[in-house]
Amino acid sequence: MADLWDEYDHPDDQITYVVESLRSSGVEKSITHEYLGCNCEDKCIPETCSCLLRSGGHYSYEDKSQLQNYSLVITDKNKPVYECSPNCKCEPSRCGNRLVSFGPRSNLKIVTTPKGLGLSTERDIETGNFICEYAGEVITRDDAHKRFKKYQEMNFNHNYIFCINENFGDRNIKTFVDPTFYGNIGRYINHSCDPNCLLVPVRVEDEVPKLCIFAKEKIEVMSELTFDYGEGDGNISEKKKCLCMSHKCRKYLPFDGTI
Numbered sequence: 705m706a707d708l709w710d711e712y713d714h715p716d717d718q719i720t721y722v723v724e725s726l727r728s729s730g731v732e733k734s735i736t737h738e739y740l741g742c743n744c745e746d747k748c749i750p751e752t753c754s755c756l757l758r759s760g761g762h763y764s765y766e767d768k769s770q771l772q773n774y775s776l777v778i779t780d781k782n783k784p785v786y787e788c789s790p791n792c793k794c795e796p797s798r799c800g801n802r803l804v805s806f807g808p809r810s811n812l813k814i815v816t817t818p819k820g821l822g823l824s825t826e827r828d829i830e831t832g833n834f835i836c837e838y839a840g841e842v843i844t845r846d847d848a849h850k851r852f853k854k855y856q857e858m859n860f861n862h863n864y865i866f867c868i869n870e871n872f873g874d875r876n877i878k879t880f881v882d883p884t885f886y887g888n889i890g891r892y893i894n895h896s897c898d899p900n901c902l903l904v905p906v907r908v909e910d911e912v913p914k915l916c917i918f919a920k921e922k923i924e925v926m927s928e929l930t931f932d933y934g935e936g937d938g939n940i941s942e943k944k945k946c947l948c949m950s951h952k953c954r955k956y957l958p959f960d961g962t963i
């Protein structure tokens with residue numbers, strides 16, 4: 705966290721900009737550090753790198769110096785995606801398994817939309833490219849419920865609390881992120897029932913995933929970036945009318961009734 709920086713800020717100074725998610729103390733206690741990282745002496749390749757061998761995805765790229773052009777390729781949906789981390793022995797400048805830990809892409813812009821503020825791009829984006837993390841406070845399920853109720857009582861216009869629900873075999877993992885007061889540029893991404901982005905949990909250094917937004921398709925300059933809040937079982941929200949205007953619109957914002 706200490707070295708990470710990005711070029712963005714919030715238009716509202718009541719919101720604190722954080723470059724990556726912060727963990728509330730209740731969440732910190734549940735972290736296990738069983739896996740320490742790979743022992744690759746040179747670059748990491750899928751056949752030998754222990755991070756890539758345990759990962760459900762890898763990045764494909766032409767030129768290691770062009771991070772913005774990396775694309776995520778999911779190879780096994782039943783495994784979490786793991787990036788190499790400072791615990792790994794590989795040389796960061798040669799390792800191709802590090803992307804989201806370097807922060808969001810450039811040329812993102814906060815815009816005004818009928819859904820409130822939104823996020824758009826001032827440059828074309830290719831399929832699979834990384835956009836940014838949906839960063840905020842990682843909170844417990846209990847806290848998510850309490851905060852949601854509190855924010856409703858305070859008549860907040862928007863709900864930012866997001867729950868990602870992952871299933872790996874018998875294992876179910878729910879991660880709750882709240883960027884209401886501490887968040888990054890990702891908190892402005894609106895929902896669409898026909899989105900151009902996708903949320904993928906990526907693990908760097910620990911088992912609490914970063915909620916990472918990738919381009920689902922080629923995105924043209926000045927397009928609004930959206931993802932489907934319902935994909936990972938979605939945000940915690942009241943039934944609110946969806947304004948995505950797509951022909952696939954499901955009429956209401958997704959609501960996660962399972963949490």
Ligand SMILES: C[S@@+](CC[C@H](N)C(=O)[O-])C[C@H]1O[C@@H](n2cnc3c(N)ncnc32)[C@H](O)[C@@H]1O
Pocket residue numbers: 819820821822861862863864891892893894895896941944945946947948957
């Ligand atoms: C993560 S915030 C997105 C940024 C927000 N629009 C803002 O102004 O800060 C999620 C909230 O934005 C609004 N929103 C997002 N997508 C929407 C949609 N498709 N239709 C209507 N409202 C939407 C809802 O109020 C939702 O609770």
